[in-house]
Amino acid sequence: MAKQAESETDQQTAAAAFAGLSIEGLLRDRYDGEDGRDIFAKVKGFKLTEQARAVGLYPFFQPLDRNDGPEAQIYGRHVVMLGSNNYLGLTRHPRVVQAAHDALEEHGTSLTGSRLLNGTTHLHEKLENRIAEFLGTDAALVFTTGYQTNLGVISSLVNRRSVAVVDKADHASIYDACQLAEGEMLRFRHNDARHLDTILRRIDKDKTCLVIIDGVFSMGGDIADLPGIVEVCQRHQVRLLVDDAHAIGVLGVGGRGTASHFGLDGAADLTVGTFSKSFASVGGFVAGSRAVLEWIKHFARSMIFSASLPPASAAAALAALEVLIEEPERVEAVQRKGEMLRNGLQEMGFDTGESQTPIIPVTIGDEVATGIFWRDLLECGVYTNPVIFPAVAMGKGVLRTSCMATHTDENIEFVLEQFQTLGRKHGLLP
Ligand SMILES: Cc1ncc(COP(=O)(O)O)c(C=O)c1O
Incomplete structure (x- = not known):
């Protein structure tokens, strides 16, 4: 691991040095640091990560020795993994x-081409049919990643005559998709159906609209106000896309996601x-009506111009989906573990924001803290994901934690003990 500050004084000195760096300045330099025609000029001033590494406070791109379950290993150290999205704990499930393994033997490592041409197998189609059956939709369409799914779906639908209306806290892939799309993008206040209504009223009646929300918000762990948003969309006769990346397998009947959660x-x-x-x-998918997916599959550039899954x-x-269908108790297990961690943190006095799911952000403070x-x-043996400016407001850094169905009660109790000890040490708890 990167060199750590040895003592409390070292730590304060390191923090002071690190705090002297301007994160705002860094971001400005992304655009302004260029001189002359050299596009690489900006990188000369990019010292923040190097300095963070020097004081042992660089948290990103850390190579794990093993990351295949509720417990992992990093730099030879055994840790409880709270930084993974492996909600159902299936990455080591024997069937999965x-x-x-069998598909690798049968098909080799890659199809080396796009779905449109040589990159579709019966396996892709079977997976699509099973997803559609699971979600009760007409059809489903499989992409190479979830990120590419949003890029392809949104940009193929939102044309010059359209407006994409997005929740401010939507995932980055939705924002990137809107940049790729030819239409306009408007934002409504996070999870505020009344503000969505206000925005939709302002849009010209001759424009088509797509409202786009996350079902479960990836940073806050809160659930979309789907009943309120659906009511507004129906009243304005506009279509709704729900990104259920963090909801499928976690919410609703048998893990069927946000719509199922609300009935x-x-x-x-x-x-x-x-x-x-x-x-x-x-990989990723979109589920909906066959006619709409027929359009998307022929116009989604991220599907057509990129190699298939x-x-x-x-x-x-596909195997994970079958396990989910056969073992719906895994959905309850991940919810229970989330509740145990969230309640424990809240009882101690930590701020876990609006979290209602196994995604639990813990507010810490400024970037250095x-x-x-x-x-x-x-x-202390707990792996979490730090989220700092610009992903959250300046000075409002959080540690994003998330639970798995396969965490044991002992895992969660251990994590809570470490949070309590460090919360007191760092003055966040009495
Ligand atoms: C809400 C949401 N949508 C889409 C994605 C992209 O998914 P993928 O990892 O499959 O690219 C993520 C990933 O973090 C996400 O949180």
Whole structure:
């Protein structure tokens, strides 16, 4: 691991040095640091990460020795993993591993081409049919990642005559998709159906609209106000896309996601999902009406101009879906573990924001304090994900934690003990 500050005084000195760096300045330099015609000029001033590493506070791109379950290993140290999206704990499930293995044997490592041309197998189609059956939709369409799913779906639908209306806290892939799309993008206040209504009223009647929300918000762990948003969309006769990346396998009957959670099955016109979380693989999908997916599959550039999901990944996702269908108790287990962690943290006095799901952000403070807390937790055997400016407001850093169905009660109790000890040490708890 990067060199750590040895003593309390070292730590304060390191923090002061690190705090002297301007994160705002860094961001400005992304645009302004260029001189002359050299596009690389800006990188000369990019010292923040190097300095954070020097004081042992650089949290990103840390190579793990092993990361395949509720407990992991990093730099030889055993840790409880609270930084993974492996919600159902299926990445080591024998059926999932065997299915990936068999597909690898049968199809080789890659199809080396796009779905449109040589990159579709019967496995892709079977996976699509099973997802559609699971979600009760007409059809589903598999992409190579969830990120690419949003890029392709949104940009193929939102044309020059359209407006994409997004929740301010939507995932980055939705924002990137809107940049790629030809139409305009408008934002409404986070989870505020009344503000959505206000925005929709302002849009010219001759424009088509797509409202896009996350079902579960990836940073806050809160659930979309789907009943309120559906009511507004229906009143304005506009279509709704729900990105259920963090909801499928976690919320609703048997893990069927946000609409199912509210008893509103079929309320979303399109549901986007990913295989990189509950489905223990990589890849993404959109589910909805066959006619709309027929359009998307012929106009989504991220599908047409990129290689298809490798068969081993498709097979792993399909096996994970079968396990989810056969073992719905895993959904309750991940919810229970989330509740145990969230209640424990709240009882101690930590601020867990609006979290209602196994995604639990813990507010720490400024960027340096968040880095030090993250590092101390790691040294105590708990892996978390630090989220700092610009992903959150300046000075409002959080440690994002998330639970798995396979965490034991002892895992969660251990984590709570470490949070309590460090919370007191860092003055966040009495
Ligand atoms: C809400 C949401 N949508 C889409 C994605 C992209 O998924 P993938 O990892 O499959 O690219 C993520 C990933 O973090 C996400 O949180």
